[in-house]
Amino acid sequence: MVFGFFRVLGRAFQLYGETIAYLGATIQDVFTSKKRRQQVITTWLDQIYWIGNKSASIVLSTIAFVGMISIVEMSFQMNRVLHSTDFVPGFAALIIFREFASVIPAAMMAGKVGAGITAEIGSMQITEQVDALRLISLNPVKHLVVPRFVACVVAMILLSSIASLVAFTTAMMVTDVKLQISPEMFVNTALFFVGPSDLWVNVFKAFIFGQIIPIIASLYGFLTRGGAEGVGLACTKAVVYSGLVIVILDFFITWAATAIL
Amino acid sequence: MEKTLPKPAADTALERAAAVIARPVSGFLEEMGRLLFFLREIALAGWSRHQYWDVVRYQLFQVGWRSVPIAVLAGVFVGGIFAIQIHDNLYEFGATAMLGGISASITVREVGPLMIALLLGGRIGAFTTAELGTMNVTDQIDAMRCLATDPIKYLVVPRFYALIIMSWVLTVIGIVIGVLGASFVAWSIAHVNFYLFFSNIAALVDLYSFISGLVKSMVFGVFISTVSCYYGFHTRGGAEDVGRNVNRTVVILGIGLLCIDYVLAVLNDALYYAFFKG
Amino acid sequence: MIVFRDLFKSFGSNQVLRGINITVNEGETLFIIGSSGTGKSVTIKHLVGLLKADSGEIWLDGEEITHYDERQFMHVRKKCSMVFQAPALFDSLSVGENVAFPLRRHTRLSEKEIRDRVIETLSLVNLSMYADAMPHEISGSMAKRVSLARSIALRPKYVLYDEPTTGADPITANTLNALIKDFARKLKVTSIVVSHDMESVRQVADRVIMLYKGKVQFDGSPQALFSSADPIVRQFVTGVAEGPME
Numbered sequence: 001m002v003f004g005f006f007r008v009l010g011r012a013f014q015l016y017g018e019t020i021a022y023l024g025a026t027i028q029d030v031f032t033s034k035k036r037r038q039q040v041i042t043t044w045l046d047q048i049y050w051i052g053n054k055s056a057s058i059v060l061s062t063i064a065f066v067g068m069i070s071i072v073e074m075s076f077q078m079n080r081v082l083h084s085t086d087f088v089p090g091f092a093a094l095i096i097f098r099e100f101a102s103v104i105p106a107a108m109m110a111g112k113v114g115a116g117i118t119a120e121i122g123s124m125q126i127t128e129q130v131d132a133l134r135l136i137s138l139n140p141v142k143h144l145v146v147p148r149f150v151a152c153v154v155a156m157i158l159l160s161s162i163a164s165l166v167a168f169t170t171a172m173m174v175t176d177v178k179l180q181i182s183p184e185m186f187v188n189t190a191l192f193f194v195g196p197s198d199l200w201v202n203v204f205k206a207f208i209f210g211q212i213i214p215i216i217a218s219l220y221g222f223l224t225r226g227g228a229e230g231v232g233l234a235c236t237k238a239v240v241y242s243g244l245v246i247v248i249l250d251f252f253i254t255w256a257a258t259a260i261l
Numbered sequence: 262m263e264k265t266l267p268k269p270a271a272d273t274a275l276e277r278a279a280a281v282i283a284r285p286v287s288g289f290l291e292e293m294g295r296l297l298f299f300l301r302e303i304a305l306a307g308w309s310r311h312q313y314w315d316v317v318r319y320q321l322f323q324v325g326w327r328s329v330p331i332a333v334l335a336g337v338f339v340g341g342i343f344a345i346q347i348h349d350n351l352y353e354f355g356a357t358a359m360l361g362g363i364s365a366s367i368t369v370r371e372v373g374p375l376m377i378a379l380l381l382g383g384r385i386g387a388f389t390t391a392e393l394g395t396m397n398v399t400d401q402i403d404a405m406r407c408l409a410t411d412p413i414k415y416l417v418v419p420r421f422y423a424l425i426i427m428s429w430v431l432t433v434i435g436i437v438i439g440v441l442g443a444s445f446v447a448w449s450i451a452h453v454n455f456y457l458f459f460s461n462i463a464a465l466v467d468l469y470s471f472i473s474g475l476v477k478s479m480v481f482g483v484f485i486s487t488v489s490c491y492y493g494f495h496t497r498g499g500a501e502d503v504g505r506n507v508n509r510t511v512v513i514l515g516i517g518l519l520c521i522d523y524v525l526a527v528l529n530d531a532l533y534y535a536f537f538k539g
Numbered sequence: 540m541i542v543f544r545d546l547f548k549s550f551g552s553n554q555v556l557r558g559i560n561i562t563v564n565e566g567e568t569l570f571i572i573g574s575s576g577t578g579k580s581v582t583i584k585h586l587v588g589l590l591k592a593d594s595g596e597i598w599l600d601g602e603e604i605t606h607y608d609e610r611q612f613m614h615v616r617k618k619c620s621m622v623f624q625a626p627a628l629f630d631s632l633s634v635g636e637n638v639a640f641p642l643r644r645h646t647r648l649s650e651k652e653i654r655d656r657v658i659e660t661l662s663l664v665n666l667s668m669y670a671d672a673m674p675h676e677i678s679g680s681m682a683k684r685v686s687l688a689r690s691i692a693l694r695p696k697y698v699l700y701d702e703p704t705t706g707a708d709p710i711t712a713n714t715l716n717a718l719i720k721d722f723a724r725k726l727k728v729t730s731i732v733v734s735h736d737m738e739s740v741r742q743v744a745d746r747v748i749m750l751y752k753g754k755v756q757f758d759g760s761p762q763a764l765f766s767s768a769d770p771i772v773r774q775f776v777t778g779v780a781e782g783p784m785e
Contacts, residue, residue, distance in 0.1 A: 115507075400623040404686070407690070
């Protein structure tokens with residue numbers, strides 16, 4: 001089991017390295033060949049459109065509820081500890097911008113888009129389409145992983161920026177109703193707590209998570225064996241492990257951020 | 262048939278807009294109703310004394326035991342993340358002594374149940390839909406019916422019980438591990454020693470919080486098993502339909518769990534202030 | 540005895556059955572033939588409650604079962620089992636456990652008696668040595684035979700076969716035909732076979748019913764079928780593309 005773990009870990013790093021290398025090659029193509037430029041940009045935009053579209057509804061509706069939940073929970077705790085709810089907007093905004101705006105969209109994307117990528121590549125793998133790609137001398141990593149990688153990173157950064165605003169807005173609405181703190185007051189308090197560095201940390205996290213999801217998803221896609229059950233199993237593994245890796249990396253990024261900033 | 266119906270006179274912009282809104286809303290309500298009917302069927306089948314306990318045991322192992330390592334890992338890190346963030350907030354007020362109490366309280370009331378529910382939703386929900394959906398499109402469910410075995414009782418009810426029981430067990434594990442992770446982070450990063458950390462937990466975490474957390478995780482368990490089994494059972498057509506329904510399960514579980522969590526948080530708050538504080 | 544009287548069934552705007560009248564006598568092997576979409580499978584699925592009739596009556600051994608609910612059908616299904624076109628083995632259970640499945644739920648046999656009955660049933664289909672294999676480890680034709688074995692494990696009075704030989708190679712098809720005949724003779728089961736395989740009809744059938752456009756077009760012995768003068772029946776039997784059938 002331990003060896004299995006290290007083997008999969010090794011494969012993950014290998015796939016990551018290959019993806020970055022082929023990403024470089026693709027970017028070089030874009031700058032040197034006019035024909036390839038058209039092709040690559042069309043594929044990328046297509047993928048960004050698909051992935052962003054597929055995950056937008058689930059990401060934005062979950063994050064809306066997260067914004068509301070954090071106000072309810074924060075005001076309960078602050079009432080008991082500080083005996084005042086004046087700083088609830090500040091605390092809620094902080095945790096929304098620092099954590100929720102990147103982690104919740106990443107988890108939802110892993111469930112929706114990550115599983116989709118695994119299912120796609122996994123069923124190509126079991127129907128020998130991946131080998132067919134190799135036979136016409138197209139590299140599967142370059143042609144399957146790189147476009148999804150780029151699309152996931154871009155979509156993740158865009159969605160987490162929108163998500164932070166959505167959560168901020170729903171939090172503001174609930175605060176207005178529940179704590180009678182006006183939106184104006186809310187924004188003032190929140191801006192007192194949240195600095196530009198928090199926004200940059202959020203973007204950085206989105207950038208990292210956006211890379212984790214397609215790499216783990218395509219890794220389990222390529223590792224798929226057996227029939228339809230194999231694909232189902234691979235999807236489950238991809239979702240669970242990308243969620244786990246996201247949480248673990250989030251911890252270390254948060255730690256580093258508080259230590260540095 | 263539908264072509265023969267008179268075309269509704271949706272002439273004004275308002276009526277057109279109403280039609281655009283009405284369709285998804287009525288579709289949503291219809292789906293909710295079907296889910297509730299399915300839940301009723303599960304409840305009726307699950308109520309009787311005769312149950313397939315061997316299958317329940319097998320499912321408990323599948324659902325629960327194998328999720329424990331993941332729950333432990335996730336618990337440690339999520340607990341740690343919240344400890345760092347809460348410490349940051351409390352530090353400015355010189356209230357770091359409260360760190361243990363607030364971390365534990367948040368974990369018990371909100372983070373623990375939600376974390377385990379999302380984990381089970383990702384690990385079990387989609388997989389159950391795929392499993393039952395595949396059984397359905399390969400005629401296995403009809404075959405079971407023809408062997409005079411109620412598929413709801415044999416396939417759904419054991420998963421339902423197993424998921425509820427294991428979401429309790431895993432939530433308790435997640436809460437304990439989460440608080441331990443938070444205490445470790447508090448000690449190593451925030452320099453709040455263990456004695457201080459644990460000493461004020463009792464002041465902020467009461468039995469009510471604990472019970473509300475467990476009620477929440479039970480509702481999540483019911484929701485996850487009902488949705489995932491429903492979409493597995495109602496797969497029509499071939500493999501693509503299985504894929505489509507798995508996708509549906511993921512979306513509905515994601516949005517539904519957080520929506521339910523918000524509703525329960527509001528209810529919980531109202532109950533707490535009505536009966537304990539006032 | 541099974542009686543279908545004036546059975547009607549539609550799916551949406553598609554009227555599939557338009558008044559089916561069939562009587563199945565005890566001990567006979569009845570074939571229901573007809574081209575795809577004429578409602579053969581639909582007819583027999585009514586008998587085990589997988590579909591509900593729009594109108595008409597279904598009688599089984601002197602009981603009207605048309606309006607039975609799911610719980611009442613559970614009793615019907617114990618004496619009237621069905622074999623599907625796909626093997627539909629439960630893939631989480633071994634071959635032996637698949638056959639034991641109905642025995643465990645509906646009989647009070649001991650572990651040893653169940654084991655004996657499983658081996659006995661599997662040896663009827665010549666697969667007694669595969670009891671511990673998993674469904675994905677055996678070939679498609681073996682899986683088909685296991686599903687036959689599973690459906691007779693409870694020793695039902697009636698067995699319904701939904702296109703048993705469709706998609707099977709000629710040798711497997713012959714084996715399956717021989718098994719259907721065997722069950723009828725050794726276990727005294729009444730069989731209803733839905734098929735469009737004329738070779739099976741020739742080998743196994745006691746009586747044949749042909750459905751056309753949701754109605755019974757022909758009812759008689761196989762000999763009568765092959766010598767029938769009805770142009771529609773003739774076209775189906777000979778399998779030519781041009782003729783009165785659409």
